[in-house]
Amino acid sequence: MNPILALAFDDxxxxxxxxxxxxxxxxxxxxxxxxxxxxSDPDATLPAxxxxxxxxxxxxxxxxxxxxxxxxxxxxxxFDGISKDRISGVLAIQLSQPMARRNLAVSMLLGTLLxxxxxxxxxxxxxxxxxxxxxxxxxxxxxxxxxxxxxxxxLFWYATIQMYASSLAKDxxxxxxxxxxxxxxFTMVWLLVTxxxxxxxxxxxxxxxxxxxxxxxxxxxxxxxNGVYHLLLEMRVGDDxxxxxxxxxxxxxxxxxxxxPLWAYIRRFQKMGA
Amino acid sequence: MPTGNHFSLFHIRTWxxxxxxxxxxxSLPIPKNPQPFSDIMTEAHLRIETLSFRHQIxxxxxxxxxxxxxxxxxxxxxxxxxxxxITGLVGPNGAGKTTLLHILSGLISPDSxxxxxxxxxxxxxxxxxxxxxxIGLMPDTVRWQGNSTPKQVLHRLSLMNNSKVGDLLELVGLxxxxxxxxxxxxxxxxxxxxxATALLGEPEILLFDEPFTGLDPVAQKALKQLTRELAxxxxxILISSHLLNELESLxxxxxxxxxxxxxxxxxxxxxxxxxxxxxILLLKGEKGNPLPLITEKVINSSINGNWSISVENxxxxxxxxxxxxxxxxxxxxxxxxxxxxxxxxxSDILEATTGIDGMDLSEHAMVPLSKMEVEEE
Numbered sequence: 001m002n003p004i005l006a007l008a009f010d011d012x013x014x015x016x017x018x019x020x021x022x023x024x025x026x027x028x029x030x031x032x033x034x035x036x037x038x039x040s041d042p043d044a045t046l047p048a049x050x051x052x053x054x055x056x057x058x059x060x061x062x063x064x065x066x067x068x069x070x071x072x073x074x075x076x077x078x079f080d081g082i083s084k085d086r087i088s089g090v091l092a093i094q095l096s097q098p099m100a101r102r103n104l105a106v107s108m109l110l111g112t113l114l115x116x117x118x119x120x121x122x123x124x125x126x127x128x129x130x131x132x133x134x135x136x137x138x139x140x141x142x143x144x145x146x147x148x149x150x151x152x153x154x155l156f157w158y159a160t161i162q163m164y165a166s167s168l169a170k171d172x173x174x175x176x177x178x179x180x181x182x183x184x185x186f187t188m189v190w191l192l193v194t195x196x197x198x199x200x201x202x203x204x205x206x207x208x209x210x211x212x213x214x215x216x217x218x219x220x221x222x223x224x225x226n227g228v229y230h231l232l233l234e235m236r237v238g239d240d241x242x243x244x245x246x247x248x249x250x251x252x253x254x255x256x257x258x259x260x261p262l263w264a265y266i267r268r269f270q271k272m273g274a
Numbered sequence: 275m276p277t278g279n280h281f282s283l284f285h286i287r288t289w290x291x292x293x294x295x296x297x298x299x300x301s302l303p304i305p306k307n308p309q310p311f312s313d314i315m316t317e318a319h320l321r322i323e324t325l326s327f328r329h330q331i332x333x334x335x336x337x338x339x340x341x342x343x344x345x346x347x348x349x350x351x352x353x354x355x356x357x358x359x360i361t362g363l364v365g366p367n368g369a370g371k372t373t374l375l376h377i378l379s380g381l382i383s384p385d386s387x388x389x390x391x392x393x394x395x396x397x398x399x400x401x402x403x404x405x406x407x408x409i410g411l412m413p414d415t416v417r418w419q420g421n422s423t424p425k426q427v428l429h430r431l432s433l434m435n436n437s438k439v440g441d442l443l444e445l446v447g448l449x450x451x452x453x454x455x456x457x458x459x460x461x462x463x464x465x466x467x468x469x470a471t472a473l474l475g476e477p478e479i480l481l482f483d484e485p486f487t488g489l490d491p492v493a494q495k496a497l498k499q500l501t502r503e504l505a506x507x508x509x510x511i512l513i514s515s516h517l518l519n520e521l522e523s524l525x526x527x528x529x530x531x532x533x534x535x536x537x538x539x540x541x542x543x544x545x546x547x548x549x550x551x552x553x554i555l556l557l558k559g560e561k562g563n564p565l566p567l568i569t570e571k572v573i574n575s576s577i578n579g580n581w582s583i584s585v586e587n588x589x590x591x592x593x594x595x596x597x598x599x600x601x602x603x604x605x606x607x608x609x610x611x612x613x614x615x616x617x618x619x620x621s622d623i624l625e626a627t628t629g630i631d632g633m634d635l636s637e638h639a640m641v642p643l644s645k646m647e648v649e650e651e
Contacts, residue, residue: 007433014422014430089416093471096379097434098407101400104434274381274413 003099004107011111012118015077021115024073028119031069035062036127040134055131055139059147060233062127066120066151067226071158071183073116078162079179081112082269083169092274105163105269109262113159120155121148143236150232153254157225158183160261167268186226194220211244218245222253318390319357319510320378320479324350325387327377348373348534351387355479355512355527360505362521363514364624365531371514372414374531375481378512379411391479407435410477414484418456418464425452428470437475446470447496461488469497473504480504482513486520498524518624530627537627549626555585555596557603558612564603581608584616591615 001009015021038044040058052058085091094104124147132138139147161182169175185193191208194217198205203216221227222245231250328347335341348370355361363371376382378389380399389396389405396405418427428439443449446466451459459467465488472480482501486494501524505511515521521528522542529539538545554573557564560580565572574584587595596613603610 003433003436007430010430010433014426018421084419087417088419089413090418092376092379092381092413093411093416093431093468094434095381096406096409096411097431098403098436098475099434100403274376 004103004110007104007107008110008114011108012114015111015115020076024069024076024116025119028069028073028116028123031065032062032120032123032127033130035065036124036130037134040131042134055128055135055137056143056147056236058131058135059124059128059139059143060237063147063151063230063233066124066154067187067229070116070120070151070155071187071226073120074112074155074158074162075179075183077115078112078159079166080169080172080175081108081163082166082272083172083175086170086274087172089274095272095274101270102266105266109159109163109265112163113156116159117152117155120151124148124151146236147233150229153232153258154225154229157228157257157261160265161225164261164265164268167265167272186224190221190224190226215244222249225257228253228257318354319359319392320355320512321390322354322378323352323388323390325352325374325377325384325389326350327373327382327384329373346370346534348377348384351531351534351536353529353536353539355510357392357510358505358508359527360501360511360513360525362525362528363512363531364516364518364521364528365537366624369531370534371531372483373534375411375413375483375512375514378479379409379481380406381411407475408478410472410474410480412468412472412480412482412485415461415487416464416468418459418467420457421455423453423455424448424459424467424470427456427467428474431471431474435475439474442470442473445473445500447493462490462493465489466493469500478509480509480511482511482515484515485513486515494520528623530623532627538623542623545623549623553586553588553590554616555587555591555599556582556612556614556616557585557599557610558582559603559608559610562603562606562608564606564608564610567602567606567608568599 036058039046039052039061040055046052046061052061082091085094095101097104128139128144138144162179165178165182166175169178195205195208197220198213198216201216203212204210205213207213208217218227218231221231228250231245232254235247235250326347326349329345330342331345333341333343346368351370351374363374365371373382377384378399380402383398383400389399391405391408394405396402399405399409418424422430424443425439428442432439441449443452446469448463448466448470451463456464456467465485469482469485472482480501485497485501489497498520501511501513513521513525525542527539527541528545530537540548558580559582562581563577564581564583565575565577568583568585571586572583573586574582576582596615600610600613
């Protein structure tokens with residue numbers, strides 16, 4: 001097997017048997033399976049603004065739960081992905097091995113991504129089966145591919161951001177602060193950032209449902225991995241949900257989020273001392 | 275390093291506290307055409323040429339938040355290590371020992387200079403994987419933690435090293451703890467694991483940073499024995515340590531670093547002879563004044579009822595010479611009660627060359643400006 005993949009799987013397997021996974025796995029199952037089951041229940045009453053009438057719309061709304069749980073999982077595994085080894089001195093041993101730093105960086109990234117990505121994808125497929133059981137129909141193949149692909153990208157982006165942040169941290173405190181801070185910024189306080197920016201640019205932010213604000217928020221969302229994830233999914237949702245932003249910008253932003261943090265992370269890793 | 279055949283002269287040796295084999299028979303590879311030891315010792319295996327490095331320390335200002343200033347570092351370090359030699363890297367705190375080891379193991383890039391390993395020149399081992407393949411690093415006190423086991427750690431590193439773990443855990447006396455969680459390893463066990471990681475891939479050059487830290491006396495002895503046997507097999511070993519007594523009984527040569535410069539290098543005996551560290555006699559006594567009776571050079575004296583003097587003799591202090599002096603002093607009414615030919619160790623060499631006395635690590639200590647030349651014996 002390719003040494004990068006062999007190392008990544010070895011790392012992922014080690015993380016899969018960790019205490020963190022024991023905490024994360026039930027959380028993922030509860031969030032993803034619970035969301036798919038509950039949202040696809042014909043008798044369930046959803047808040048007025050949320051509609052989940054088709055299998056893909058159920059997946060779309062369920063993606064909110066992935067944003068909360070799976071990304072948190074990546075934070076759990078990634079916040080000390082490099083800093084822990086650096087603080088303990090193990091990183092010095094790893095970096096002195098005759099493996100190209102770029103390859104080592106990629107394997108460590110994949111080692112952080114895989115233990116969250118694999119259960120998330122498996123649970124999502126199980127969730128799709130639950131949707132079929134509840135609604136009697138499958139989401140389209142393209143819908144499933146987009147959902148799983150976008151979820152993979154989202155977790156990849158988070159893993160890259162976490163590993164980059166971890167490479168900056170030189171003690172456990174800053175490691176936790178950077179890791180949780182990045183997650184909180186995109187998951188919890190991004191709406192606040194959007195509102196602040198809207199106010200600064202003269203867009204009416206007193207009513208977040210007005211068209212001007214929605215258009216502005218879609219643009220600001222291009223700067224957030226969560227936002228791009230939702231914009232990608234919105235491309236397959238009906239016109240009533242879709243926001244007025246060109247798919248070109250969404251795809252460009254997705255490519256940017258894939259390439260730029262990865263480039264920054266590898267560059268940082270190559271320059272890093274022990 | 276060639277593999278295949280094995281030495282037969284290594285016997286089972288036991289690590290007494292664990293009662294397990296330290297060097298299993300036929301476990302270590304033998305070169306296909308082994309060189310005589312005398313030839314091996316004269317061949318430069320690791321050659322460092324004018325290696326320089328300065329740490330960059332963040333010094334942000336309002337105008338330039340990313341501004342950095344140059345900190346301590348290494349200045350034009352040059353030395354050769356013969357193949358199969360054990361060299362001690364000594365020096366006070368902040369001398370640059372760990373920085374040098376980090377450059378040699380490819381953790382940081384030097385600003386200038388080159389590293390030559392077995393006639394192959396490398397500019398920057400951080401970027402040259404082939405060079406790192408020849409070097410094994412045992413860093414200073416690694417805190418192994420987590421639920422992984424030593425066996426898993428070595429397996430993981432072997433994937434990076436493209437090598438096989440083999441019986442390394444047995445070699446370092448950890449086979450009985452191979453499947454134990456890292457969290458349960460003692461500091462000494464952790465050191466043994468660090469040693470095993472350094473030996474992975476059978477490197478030609480071994481770099482040990484404070485290897486004796488945390489090891490009990492038995493384990494220290496075993497480590498020294500293992501180090502000597504690896505060196506006898508042609509592995510070149512550079513050991514940085516503060517435990518000077520431990521180092522002195524192990525190394526063939528020392529390199530003394532101070533303020534990022536090589537102050538002195540060579541065989542310990544040659545250095546001691548050159549620094550006149552084996553020629554001092556300490557005499558203590560009562561009654562009389564011994565000073566007029568002593569024809570040798572008096573370095574230090576204190577006469578105040580009881581007396582104490584340090585005397586230097588270029589030719590050293592033989593038993594006959596000592597007896598004669600003591601008899602002379604006794605006959606003239608001075609009563610010596612303490613006679614000691616001062617034995618010196620590496621700390622004396624440190625003190626003699628750097629000017630650092632005891633715990634004085636202030637900036638006022640003498641800064642060496644040039645390397646002292648020492649004749650090889």
